[in-house]
Amino acid sequence: MNLFERSxxxxxLDLGTxxxxxxxxxxxxxxxxxxxxxxxxxxxGEGLASSGVLSEPAMRRTIEALEICSAKLRQRHVTHARxxxxxxxxxxxxxGEFLLRVREATGLDLEIIPTG
Numbered sequence: 226m227n228l229f230e231r232s233x234x235x236x237x238l239d240l241g242t243x244x245x246x247x248x249x250x251x252x253x254x255x256x257x258x259x260x261x262x263x264x265x266x267x268x269x270g271e272g273l274a275s276s277g278v279l280s281e282p283a284m285r286r287t288i289e290a291l292e293i294c295s296a297k298l299r300q301r302h303v304t305h306a307r308x309x310x311x312x313x314x315x316x317x318x319x320x321g322e323f324l325l326r327v328r329e330a331t332g333l334d335l336e337i338i339p340t341g
Contacts, residue, residue, distance in 0.1 A: 248261075
């Protein structure tokens with residue numbers, strides 16, 4: 226029994242301390258077929274250890290990459306998605322401001338996932 230429709234398109238976005246990665250796939254036979262992907266070094270966590278906050282240049286670089294991801298999601302008509310952020314967002318004192326800026330610029334609602 227196939228749980229997914231042929232028209233379903235799935236996406237996973239992982240925003241880490243260093244990289245932003247996106248994978249888009251659709252059901253194909255017993256598995257999935259990748260239809261789009263994106264990876265960019267954004268260095269979101271640059272300077273975080275010493276300052277405790279995400280720097281303006283790091284946030285700008287990251288939002289630019291996330292704008293590309295958002296466009297790919299629209300272009301591929303994604304029906305199911307999960308967008309997660311990791312360590313840098315967990316640790317940054319200004320993470321709330323960053324997530325709001327991401328949502329306003331891209332429409333993406335990032336989920337900060339816990340450790341371990």
